[in-house]
Amino acid sequence: METSLEEQFQQKIDQEIKIEPKDWMPEKYRQTLIRQISQHAHSEVVGMLPEGNWITRAPSLRRKAILLAKIQDEAGHGLYLYSAAETLGISRDEMYHQLHAGNAKYSSIFNYPTLTWADMGAIGWLVDGAAIMNQVPLCRTSFGPYARAMVRVCKEESFHQRQGFESLWVLSKGTDEQKRMCQDAINRWWWPCLMMFGPPDDESHNTIQSMQWKIKRFSNDELRQKFVDMIAEQIKILSMKLPDPDLKWNEEKKHYDYGKINWEEFWQVLKGNGPCNKERLDTRKKAWDDGAWVRDAATAYAVKKSNNQLNNSNSVYANLH
Amino acid sequence: MQTFIRKMFYGDYGEEKNTASESSSGNASTNEWPLWEVFIRSKQGLDHKHVGSLHAADAVMALENARDVYTRRGEGVSIWIVESKNIHASSPDETAALFEPANDKIYRHPSFYDLPDELKHM
Ligand SMILES: [Fe+2]
Numbered sequence: 557m558e559t560s561l562e563e564q565f566q567q568k569i570d571q572e573i574k575i576e577p578k579d580w581m582p583e584k585y586r587q588t589l590i591r592q593i594s595q596h597a598h599s600e601v602v603g604m605l606p607e608g609n610w611i612t613r614a615p616s617l618r619r620k621a622i623l624l625a626k627i628q629d630e631a632g633h634g635l636y637l638y639s640a641a642e643t644l645g646i647s648r649d650e651m652y653h654q655l656h657a658g659n660a661k662y663s664s665i666f667n668y669p670t671l672t673w674a675d676m677g678a679i680g681w682l683v684d685g686a687a688i689m690n691q692v693p694l695c696r697t698s699f700g701p702y703a704r705a706m707v708r709v710c711k712e713e714s715f716h717q718r719q720g721f722e723s724l725w726v727l728s729k730g731t732d733e734q735k736r737m738c739q740d741a742i743n744r745w746w747w748p749c750l751m752m753f754g755p756p757d758d759e760s761h762n763t764i765q766s767m768q769w770k771i772k773r774f775s776n777d778e779l780r781q782k783f784v785d786m787i788a789e790q791i792k793i794l795s796m797k798l799p800d801p802d803l804k805w806n807e808e809k810k811h812y813d814y815g816k817i818n819w820e821e822f823w824q825v826l827k828g829n830g831p832c833n834k835e836r837l838d839t840r841k842k843a844w845d846d847g848a849w850v851r852d853a854a855t856a857y858a859v860k861k862s863n864n865q866l867n868n869s870n871s872v873y874a875n876l877h
Numbered sequence: 878m879q880t881f882i883r884k885m886f887y888g889d890y891g892e893e894k895n896t897a898s899e900s901s902s903g904n905a906s907t908n909e910w911p912l913w914e915v916f917i918r919s920k921q922g923l924d925h926k927h928v929g930s931l932h933a934a935d936a937v938m939a940l941e942n943a944r945d946v947y948t949r950r951g952e953g954v955s956i957w958i959v960e961s962k963n964i965h966a967s968s969p970d971e972t973a974a975l976f977e978p979a980n981d982k983i984y985r986h987p988s989f990y991d992l993p994d995e996l997k998h999m
């Protein structure tokens with residue numbers, strides 16, 4: 557019996573055979589991936605901005621070098637992901653255009669401000685920690701280029717989380733003021749980090765299709781729970797507290813229970829009403845516009861050089877005859 | 878409070894707008910730098926292996942960017958870059974026909990031959 561292309565496609569997915577760019581795929585699969593991968597790429601790129609804010613004010617040369625290296629990694633992550641999206645038939649310029657026009661989403665977490673140096677530690681430990689939770693299962697996602705990009709990303713993320721924790725650990729052993737700063741940063745970043753996993757499962761019913769296509773392998777709530785369990789243990793080492801009076805080990809479930817997330821805040825930030833949405837987009841657009849002359853100059857130089865080469869080879873050719 | 882039912886494919890990005898079809902506005906500029914494929918030899922004695930791609934105005938810039946993006950942790954001792962348009966690939970639609978000649982020649986594999994147990998070192 558003949559099987560339809562759709563059925564063959566699903567069979568491949570069920571057998572854990574990766575889908576490569578030139579393989580047949582349902583249009584909806586392509587569109588879903590373009591959106592997800594490009595939004596992921598935008599997040600890496602915009603994610604550089606809150607941290608870039610502190611490069612010139614890092615407390616030591618060591619911390620400055622680490623922060624620079626981390627931010628440089630994030631630029632690389634953006635590039636790996638944009639490249640993966642391009643294999644699906646969307647151009648890089650088109651994706652930039654979507655971002656700059658305000659049509660594209662990126663992770664809401666980057667619309668919060670970085671107020672003190674301790675935020676650099678909290679971002680590494682909590683924000684990168686949450687990102688890793690999301691990203692590790694994506695290393696096995698069904699689209700080959702996305703999976704390969706994520707393997708590369710995950711290898712690099714581990715240092716991001718470790719440097720963040722180390723930085724907070726130093727503060728947690730410091731003066732009273734440093735301890736206060738550390739706790740304050742944790743207080744501000746904790747809830748937005750829990751929102752990074754997306755709305756509760758009963759409100760995001762469309763993950764069913766993504767699960768069936770094995771783009772996504774765990775639900776939002778499953779990943780969020782894993783994250784809470786991990787951080788609730790790690791924070792003990794810092795002798796700090798998570799800002800949640802309801803956080804409690806549940807012996808029966810073998811998981812931590814946690815309090816209610818303010819989803820209204822989440823939807824507001826997603827809609828563009830977060831504390832830094834406008835600033836992030838403006839900064840990003842300015843960087844792009846300010847860089848225009850560099851891009852133009854490099855293009856002009858490349859054209860000129862290849863013309864020269866062409867002329868030279870023509871004259872060699874003429875001499876031979 | 879308002880209730881929201883929205884699609885969420887990964888994390889918290891939401892999913893309004895920006896699919897390729899919705900956004901092929903033709904609005905974006907088309908003077909993109911060419912795309913290059915990057916191959917890296919991770920150490921002496923090994924083949925170059927495809928690691929990814931990037932945009933660059935010319936070969937020199939492609940090499941420098943490949944170094945900055947793909948070898949930040951000593952992943953390579955040598956880089957090749959090839960402009961993507963110069964790569965010719967077999968078509969997945971013809972996979973079955975293209976590789977068919979190999980599939981029915983099992984005598985190319987050493988295990989095809991049933992030899993006496995006494996025979997050593999072969
Ligand atoms: Fe990243």
Ligand SMILES: [Fe+2]
Nearest residue numbers: 630684713716
């Ligand atoms: Fe990171």
